Amino acid sequence: MSGTTNSTRISLRRQETISEIVAAAWDLNRANGLGNFSMRELGTKVGMRAQSIYSYFRSKNEIFDAMFCDGNLALIETMQPSSGDGSDSEDQLELIAAMMRRFFQFCTSDPVRYQLLFQRTIPDFTPSEESFAVAQQAYDISLAPLRRLGLEGSELDLITAVMAGLVGQQISNDPHGNRWGLLIDQATSMLLKELVPDHIAPLIKGNSK
Amino acid sequence: MSGTTNSTRISLRRQETISEIVAAAWDLNRANGLGNFSMRELGTKVGMRAQSIYSYFRSKNEIFDAMFCDGNLALIETMQPSSGDGSDSEDQLELIAAMMRRFFQFCTSDPVRYQLLFQRTIPDFTPSEESFAVAQQAYDISLAPLRRLGLEGSELDLITAVMAGLVGQQISNDPHGNRWGLLIDQATSMLLKELVPDHIAPLIKGNSK
DNA sequence: ACTATTGCCTGACAATGTCAGGAACTACGA
DNA sequence: TCGTAGTTCCTGACATTGTCAGGCAATAGT
Structure with a gap:
């Protein structure tokens, strides 16, 4: 063979x-x-x-590796910009919110895939070089809209943390519902107020308690 | 036996x-x-x-159950209010930030414990009634300071998501460092600005980009 | 037609979770 | 103190699991 x-x-x-x-x-x-x-x-x-x-x-782990690659290819497909994406400031901001919702939907629609891609559930499994490269590509594509806003380093870290948190809480605590999905827009605007305050006036419609 | x-x-x-x-x-x-x-x-x-x-x-799962209980008792001990905790508004806010840091430290200092308590890594393991009750208690104790601020429902959901996200990203992506730990104070103030804007003037010292 | 390759099979082995039965030791009561 | 019951570990065993070795039938190539 x-x-x-x-x-x-x-x-x-x-x-x-x-x-x-x-x-x-x-x-x-x-x-x-x-x-x-x-x-x-x-x-x-x-x-x-x-x-x-x-x-x-x-080996069994090589099957996990193929699945890991498969899942990241699906993520690339999900997060790839679509043809209607504009380039001015207002569209960029709406793009971020849409991106957040897309990522949330991708993860929560398949918790097992989310686990394999983003958690360390299988103790002995580490991705091969090839599939890790696909994962890196998926990461870059997912963050591209944020980078186009000029966000980098710790700003991206804060955003990825919030996004991962919403997803993780949803999957762990309300797997058949949408409890944390309802918070995406608020979380998005909160982040943008924090990180891009000069750009957000048109998007934010008032979020006081 | x-x-x-x-x-x-x-x-x-x-x-x-x-x-x-x-x-x-x-x-x-x-x-x-x-x-x-x-x-x-x-x-x-x-x-x-x-x-x-x-x-x-x-069974082996009963050992996981004992460990789950063990880990949640440790969380209770960590998040239990200490004797010097004040009660006025300013101390409450500083308490929140300290609470966040304590939780982060608890989780990142023992990733395996974090996994067992907060992820679904062992497919067939579900906590017994007894240890689940301990976990509920740990949850309540952890959130008590936030509830004392008048926060509830979806506000708590947003906070737990951010907290979980910082921890999860740290453990997954920088297990031997403190990359997301450096974002705790910013994340805390961002959340409080969003959720308790009337109470935060004394704590926030300026966080614009 | 003949040979090499492919795609599956059977057989087998070590490791794993767990059950059954039992021997040695300890605790308890008369 | 002695006899009995309970406890703590053991050996032996079984079904399941990941994976290897060897081989046969079918397919592909010359």
């Missing part, structure tokens, strides 16, 4: 099987909680024996 | 052994990552066979 082949047909077939295995792994993780599945269960779901999976992935 | 005995000496001995097992479990979890230890390893560390541990805990 070298994994290298010159045949397009076989290569395609192999890629398909790999994708099937990864998709089945997502299903099992979502059903059982992250990490709570056996290779035998996975094999059964795909229609082969567990041992056969080892001709596609060298 | 009924676990019920009339003998103080035996009862004490049993409690000591239980404590030893839990302490050894903390050590192993901290060394290997949460959940990444075997009962055999734990038995060896305590000086008995793995099977013998089952005369003290019915």
Whole structure:
């Protein structure tokens, strides 16, 4: 099982099987909680024996690695700017709020994916260089609108903390609701008042208690 | 192994052994990552066979439960008001900032404990009624200073999200440093400006960019 | 057609959580 | 003090789990 082949047909077939295995792994993780599945269960779901999976992935952790890469690609797709994104100050600010809501939705719509991407749930799993590079790309794309506002360093740290906090609390404490989702706009405006006070007048409509 | 005995000496001995097992479990979890230890390893560390541990805990998850309870008792101890806490408005505000710093320190000083208390890392583990009650108590004690300021509902949600976010980002991204710890005071004042604007004049010394 | 590669299988092994039964020791009551 | 009950650990064992080795049937390449 070298994994290298010159045949397009076989290569395609192999890629398909790999994708099937990864998709089945997502299903099992979502059903059982992250990490709570056996290779035998996975094999059964795909229609082969567990041992056969080892001709596609060298270890269980390599399946997590493929999932990690998969999840970050999905994040890139979610956070990629869409074609209608304007460039003047007012649109930028609305873009930030929309970006926050998009990230929140991405994370809370799939808690297992969130765990794998942003927490350290699997003790022995660390991403490969390749998939870590994808994660870095996802990070850069996610923060690009903030950087375009001139935010950097500790300012970005504060924003990522607030965003991560809203998501984390939502997933931990109200997984089937939207309790912390209702706070996104307030949190966003609070952050922008703090970090970009000169730019926020048009967006802020009054937030006093 | 009924676990019920009339003998103080035996009862004490049993409690000591239980404590030893839990302490050894903390050590192993901290060394290997949460959940990444075997009962055999734990038995060896305590000086008995793995099977013998089952005369003290019915399952591995029951050990996690004891640890969960343990960790929340430590949180209660950390967040309990100290004797020098004043009651007027100015002291209250400084109390909030100190509370934030204390919570941050509690979490980041022991990431495995943080994971067990605040994340869902062990798929099949849910706290027992008894230890969940301790966790509720810890929550109430932690939030009491905020409630004394008149904060409630979604205001508390925003604060807990920011706090959780700072901790979570710190532990995930800078486990051996203090990158997000440096943002605590700014985050605190930002929150108080947002939520208690009438009360914060004496504390805020100017935070514009 | 023949050979090499691929894709799965069976068989097996060490590690893991946990159960059952029992021996040695300790505590309690007569 | 002695006998009995309870406690604390042990050995032995089992089902499950991650993963390796070897091999056969089907497919691909020449």
